Amino acid sequence: MLSIRSLAAFAAGLSVVAAAPKAKQSTSSATAPASTTTSSCQGYFEPLAPPYLNEIAQANGKMYFGTATDQPGTGEDTNILYQEILNDTRIFGQVTPANYMKFFATEPEQGVFNFTGGQVVVDIAQDHGKVLRCHNLIWNSQLSDWVTEGNWTRETLTAAMKVHIQSLITHWGGTCYAWDVINEAFASNGSFSQSIWYDVIGPDYFPLAFQFAQEAVEATGQDIKLYYNDYGIENPNNKSAAVINMVNSLKSQGIRIDGVGLEAHYVVGSGTPSLADQKAIMDAYVATGVEVALTELDIRFNPDIVNATAYALQAQNYYDSVQACMQVEKCVGITVWDFDDQYSWIPQTFPGQGSATLYNADFTRKPAYYAVADALANQPCSVCTA
Numbered sequence: 001m002l003s004i005r006s007l008a009a010f011a012a013g014l015s016v017v018a019a020a021p022k023a024k025q026s027t028s029s030a031t032a033p034a035s036t037t038t039s040s041c042q043g044y045f046e047p048l049a050p051p052y053l054n055e056i057a058q059a060n061g062k063m064y065f066g067t068a069t070d071q072p073g074t075g076e077d078t079n080i081l082y083q084e085i086l087n088d089t090r091i092f093g094q095v096t097p098a099n100y101m102k103f104f105a106t107e108p109e110q111g112v113f114n115f116t117g118g119q120v121v122v123d124i125a126q127d128h129g130k131v132l133r134c135h136n137l138i139w140n141s142q143l144s145d146w147v148t149e150g151n152w153t154r155e156t157l158t159a160a161m162k163v164h165i166q167s168l169i170t171h172w173g174g175t176c177y178a179w180d181v182i183n184e185a186f187a188s189n190g191s192f193s194q195s196i197w198y199d200v201i202g203p204d205y206f207p208l209a210f211q212f213a214q215e216a217v218e219a220t221g222q223d224i225k226l227y228y229n230d231y232g233i234e235n236p237n238n239k240s241a242a243v244i245n246m247v248n249s250l251k252s253q254g255i256r257i258d259g260v261g262l263e264a265h266y267v268v269g270s271g272t273p274s275l276a277d278q279k280a281i282m283d284a285y286v287a288t289g290v291e292v293a294l295t296e297l298d299i300r301f302n303p304d305i306v307n308a309t310a311y312a313l314q315a316q317n318y319y320d321s322v323q324a325c326m327q328v329e330k331c332v333g334i335t336v337w338d339f340d341d342q343y344s345w346i347p348q349t350f351p352g353q354g355s356a357t358l359y360n361a362d363f364t365r366k367p368a369y370y371a372v373a374d375a376l377a378n379q380p381c382s383v384c385t386a
Contacts (some may be wrong), residue, residue, distance in 0.1 A: 047363040053375035054093030065334040068095025094131035097121035128149035134176035139183040140195030166216040180229040190242035235277035261295035272317040278324035290325035291330045296337040300356035308386040315371035316384040317361040322375035
């Protein structure tokens with residue numbers, strides 16, 4: 001009979017690789033057994049076993065604990081074990097399409113829309129009873145060539161932006177709990193980042209985008225939340241201050257904004273804000289009248305060299321980030337930016353860095369998984385020391 005680890009590798013079509021150090025037993029409401037292997041194919045199977053993160057999150061007042069997924073075409077859609085974990089709503093109660101609702105995928109030619117890729121994740125959410133966060137409408141990256149290479153005036157680009165925003169919101173309607181209307185608009189010093197939108201339309205593109213989104217949402221008759229989403233805004237600094245000022249400005253103009261998404265792409269150790277700083281900035285956003293969420297959480301090693309001590313530090317960083325959300329009533333949920341290292345965006349984007357997610361490439365769980373369970377249960381971290 002196959003061992004459990006061999007079964008995992010067989011189901012996923014993977015070669016077995018060395019696992020992380022075994023996680024200590026969690027003290028969460030649903031805990032892992034002391035042993036992470038068994039000689040019986042009918043016994044404990046760690047990738048799908050308790051503790052169940054979404055169940056714990058919902059039991060403790062959050063709307064969801066979820067994950068991004070990058071389908072189709074990346075291998076995730078054909079990996080059996082990946083699909084089993086993703087579709088288990090006890091583990092992940094929310095999904096975000098990592099790429100296929102972005103501009104390049106949804107409007108490859110002006111006025112010509114392609115909803116096929118985005119619909120894959122919509123179907124996953126609907127088939128398995130998951131919350132769907134829709135991502136994103138306006139960004140300075142992953143744009144179609146006709147946008148970046150067009151000969152625009154302020155008026156013509158504003159019109160194109162309006163059509164894009166309203167077409168996507170109208171098409172998917174109430175299947176989306178929330179839309180990230182604008183993504184990553186500010187530089188670290190709090191000024192607007194350069195983009196085709198800012199360079200041609202000017203700073204008014206920001207309130208215009210939210211105005212167009214508000215009009216579309218009102219036309220659907222659905223309660224679809226409108227978010228601003230960014231990285232580097234997870235602790236008090238110039239960039240987070242700019243976000244707070246913009247939220248207040250929109251509200252003063254009668255333009256709807258419902259939430260701020262904190263991406264939370266961190267580096268293990270000093271690259272992760274403290275629990276206190278993360279809670280403080282969430283409280284500051286909430287004070288403006290919006291909800292907040294952790295929308296793209298991952299915590300990478302730089303360099304990608306790990307041992308038991310390193311895994312324990314990563315677990316502590318995950319614990320602090322999730323616990324900060326748990327301590328803020330209007331932090332509605334947490335999304336990790338995919339959950340398995342073989343599908344993480346980190347190694348390609350940051351060469352030499354990685355191991356950022358909750359699962360190793362062979363689908364064994366890291367100590368960070370159990371740290372998240374402890375944080376969601378509002379219990380002390382059981383795996384944060386080596």
